Amino acid sequence: MSDKITHELRLMSGFEMPISTLSLLKADGSLHKGAKAPKLSKETALRIYDTMLFIRVLDERMVGAQRQGRLSFYMTCTGEEAAVIGSAAAFEDKDMIMGQYREHGALRYRGFTTQQFMHQMLSNSKDLGKGRQMPIHYGSNELNYMTISSPLATQIPQAAGYAYAQKLEGNNACTLVYFGEGAASEGDFHAGMNMAAVLKCPTVFFCRNNGYAISTPSEEQYAGDGIAARGVGYGMKTIRVDGNDVLAVYAACVEARKIAVENHEPVLVEAMSYRLGAHSTSDDPSGYRSREEEDKWRAVDPVLRMKNWMIAKKWWTEAEEKTAMENYRKEVLDTLKATEKVPAPALGELITDVYDKPDANLENQLASLREHIAKYPEKYPKTAASVNGEEH
Amino acid sequence: MSDKITHELRLMSGFEMPISTLSLLKADGSLHKGAKAPKLSKETALRIYDTMLFIRVLDERMVGAQRQGRLSFYMTCTGEEAAVIGSAAAFEDKDMIMGQYREHGALRYRGFTTQQFMHQMLSNSKDLGKGRQMPIHYGSNELNYMTISSPLATQIPQAAGYAYAQKLEGNNACTLVYFGEGAASEGDFHAGMNMAAVLKCPTVFFCRNNGYAISTPSEEQYAGDGIAARGVGYGMKTIRVDGNDVLAVYAACVEARKIAVENHEPVLVEAMSYRLGAHSTSDDPSGYRSREEEDKWRAVDPVLRMKNWMIAKKWWTEAEEKTAMENYRKEVLDTLKATEKVPAPALGELITDVYDKPDANLENQLASLREHIAKYPEKYPKTAASVNGEEH
Amino acid sequence: MAKMNLLQAVNNALDLAMANDKRVVCFGEDIGKFGGVFRATSNLQDKYGRARCFNTPLTEQGIAGFAIGMAAQGHVPVAEMQFADYIFPAFDQIVNEAAKFRYRSGNQFNVAGLTIRTPYGGGIAGGLYHSQSPEAYFTQTPGLKVVVPSTPYQAKGLLLAAIRDPNPVIFFEPKRLYRAAVGEVPEDDFELPLGVAEVVKEGSDITLLAWGAQMEHLQAAAGMAEAEGISCEVIDLRTLLPWDVETVAKSVKKTGRLLITHEAPITGGFAGEIAATIQDHCFLYLESPIARVCGLDTPFPLVHEKEYMPDQYKIFEAIKNSIHY
């Protein structure tokens, strides 16, 4: 608390100065006057942009596959690629990433293969998650990318704890945690932010403010100056960035990571963007927002903006773009097709990983189930074969 | 969100200007230079001050009674009387009050009798709460004072909902909800504040920031600029006051109530004060804070400060003070003594109010219990008599 | 009478409740303009205005707390939890606050008007977090009522009763049946009593008991058993708390056998409570152990959903085991 005393009764009704938004890149790919581009090597820029293109293609093709019934569910990152990939690029591999669900761009940036994506989405025996969760709930221990969990905001206090443990470990790593402006209404958000601030956890909280939580617009989500205003309230260093401006996102995150790791304290980054697609393949946004609004945001497409910058820098050409897109389209579709043939996880996986080892109760339940399936093999086509001898 | 754009990377690390604290009254009872006293009638001032004295006496005597084993538990308001009573006085009887537990001053201000306090604390058959909760968990439908519930912060979103319903009812009433700076770390705080701001609930959120949550000092509770900074983050009109300054508290709350009722929107008031006593009779603060710190705050005692002001205004005299204290001491002790003879609630009350009416299952459980007690009357001295015929 | 699916029956009940009592207010995540992710609240905002049907911020603990506050004031909130899997952040508000509100205050205050609706259950390829059946987490809580309809008819009659019941009610809607279950439902206002089980079919060899979506599997299994000459008495529990011990005990005294099925994991599920109570009430009548056909003791697995579910074949086998014990 400050020692500032007043004798005049006045209620505060907002910030003395509203929180400003960092913006470096114009829509045409040139820098704003006075803006300073962050240090970003050609190699990193290409890797970011390449990831953007891959994610665009993946999203487009998977939505199609879902419509064809080849996939039960999908969620796109469309419109938020700069926020997600630009941020991930500012971190080191040893840093843990905890996502909400719309951040597969960060996972790709770290090296998750097209094949790995497909295994997860098709819930097969090669899915690292053993087919237990819905499509898009990726996770990879090797890549320090925590498995996605559907309950919203639970990862936020977890990220504080994870980072605190990293600090104890003393290996100069931090945790990057993503969440939406909707999830930021959950009690877990408050708990996690406040604990991180008080306990000085090297966590970078990255809010993707994309204007909607399913059908709920941000005006029905909060009444204050976005999520950034809360960071300030927690006594946390905070910055708001144009989420469609990859340079602004990257620059802010480089700085945020530095503060987190060097000062052992959390930082909040709020990236202002827009969810260009539906919430998920189960959703139809025409029921709650206008085409015009969408078009307004389509005009400030983050991928296009980066492309313009890359072309201006002569790091990229239209021809390269065309080839890349074609290759990715083919790769995604070929991989999908091939992966459809991979069998489901064995029945035994139903009871593993509940505990470190199945206890007697679970073993008994599995044994009864095997017997039952052997009696009704046609009713359990996914596992009947494995019960009938192919598996021990 | 603002449209303010910047091209220069800068993290916010606190408010551009820290939140100031409203202070009107000096320790000697005179006004600060430039301070404007609120309109406060002699009658109201006397009622506030009288309530303060009663609460001082009640707290002192009940702590004593607890030490003598006449009471199982107690919590004092000592040091926070101006915050609690000064705020309650700014509201109307039709406004709902939802307390945390340390606000019996507000209940007294509304007219809860000494006898009613005793019935509750002795868990007897005349306790409005039927003896079910620990001492100090008061509640009165008649006085629009919601029964206290031990789980912290649960009342905060409830207060948002209660006030929303008042708004729908259209009767120009609002809800005043109290909580500590510790409770403000709970997820329910975040949920309630944000919902009230978005849904425009006429709720006045009153934070008693008394420096401690049991043994935890506020530096280990939050890292930001207190609780007020959060209100601003929720887009809520917010004011911080010197909680030991009854005029500042009263003035801020008059204004807060006006805004809540007229604009249908929530207001946050943060009152900076200090818990002069132990957390409760189960606590011993010497294990976690210094005598010097306590003394520093004892020097700015809110009751004394109001007394000085009252005497300066010629609304009060030392002689009146002496009589009032003596009367209250006698009243409290006499009432305690007399109330110790009131019997416990009848056994049947064990199963009422679980539902609107006991169901068959509960009736059966009670019947078995009666039979059992009749077999072992000496083991259940509180209820054996009522089972043996005195009750149906 | 009109043909409705279960979702329409819910929507119709909400519509009638709001029309007949202006204190009834609906809210939850996405339930306003959009009408909810399942569309249970379609058109209600248009009809009754934003003040009485609105989106909330995304916070289940807030929604529950807010609803409790409204109910304490005398309004009749019908709050939606988008999925039963997401009811847990509201757990404290529900079990520590709503359930104990009347008791702790000595009836000075109550949350009579409170109803929390939430879609539950598996069979929709939802995996761990869009499939749970958490009813047993609530049946340990005196002060709550827990209701689960199994048909559109029940959905309407029980939901109207729940909204008007002077106690807090958790109303679990079987989402697998939202569109799949279609049936005749009276167009007028009507209520089905809470706390009363329904004997769906009389029989003499074994009593079969379930609730909600599981009734479908149970009835299919009963059909298989009847084809083999086993006479099944089928009971739909409808209300889990407080539950209708009398109807179940009476049936078991007649048939001498009981099978209970639910989707939730067997250990700690509500079938345990029923079995414990019935073995006590009907000890001398039981001819075989009370059978429980339930989910496995694992989280709900996406890919092995079929294997996990207590389906008609598992129930049928358990019926035969019980008969031939």
Added chain:
Amino acid sequence: MAKMNLLQAVNNALDLAMANDKRVVCFGEDIGKFGGVFRATSNLQDKYGRARCFNTPLTEQGIAGFAIGMAAQGHVPVAEMQFADYIFPAFDQIVNEAAKFRYRSGNQFNVAGLTIRTPYGGGIAGGLYHSQSPEAYFTQTPGLKVVVPSTPYQAKGLLLAAIRDPNPVIFFEPKRLYRAAVGEVPEDDFELPLGVAEVVKEGSDITLLAWGAQMEHLQAAAGMAEAEGISCEVIDLRTLLPWDVETVAKSVKKTGRLLITHEAPITGGFAGEIAATIQDHCFLYLESPIARVCGLDTPFPLVHEKEYMPDQYKIFEAIKNSIHY
């Protein structure tokens, strides 16, 4: 061996765990400098520093989430919930997150190191919110282990085992016994196995089963029964999830009778699960219905605490009823 009360045994276990493994970290409300409201963490901050033993802000959901994150990283958090009555805000983090962490990730990640300690139970004039026994809310949750010690010896041995068990454990401490229970405890490091019940006393007429603070009432009742010539086999369950079906079933097959007691309300309590399982395993051996002597189906009432509690007299009466069935 040393004489310790239950609180000292807990403190001693934490001390040893922290001394032997620097990844062990203790935190919770008021547990730092102050050593916790019951003083279970006394001196640990002095000994191991603020980084490894610290106060948290007042948020149970945050504490649980933070602990899960630390455990996911490979640390060994031992988080305290100040009272079991206040564990509910953490319910989502515990049942949706901790319990499912390993499963949902296909064992990519786990929270092996996680332990949550919390004092539970009545008998201390705590009323509704300082008396609850919420163990059954957790026993419906595959992935968790639930442990309840009844003596200082068990408290130390089981807590050390819980901290080191590679699964998340909820450790309920019987607060009524914190100072009241005193016994001999080895000073060295030792563990008691999780998942294994303890046959405290052999007998032939009836099996009596409980856990935690309720063991005291149970043993007193057994004493009363023995005095009337009833031979009691007394079992302390110790771990509720996963529980030791084999030991209990074996005993019931021998005695033909079972009585279970817990403080929590009877409906939905864990005795129901045990009764349901045992009537299945021991159907042909049972000579009377499995008896449950439990709390009433009400919130925990302050003034009628004595009447509410399943005490030795109620248990003794139920033993006689079972024997003379």
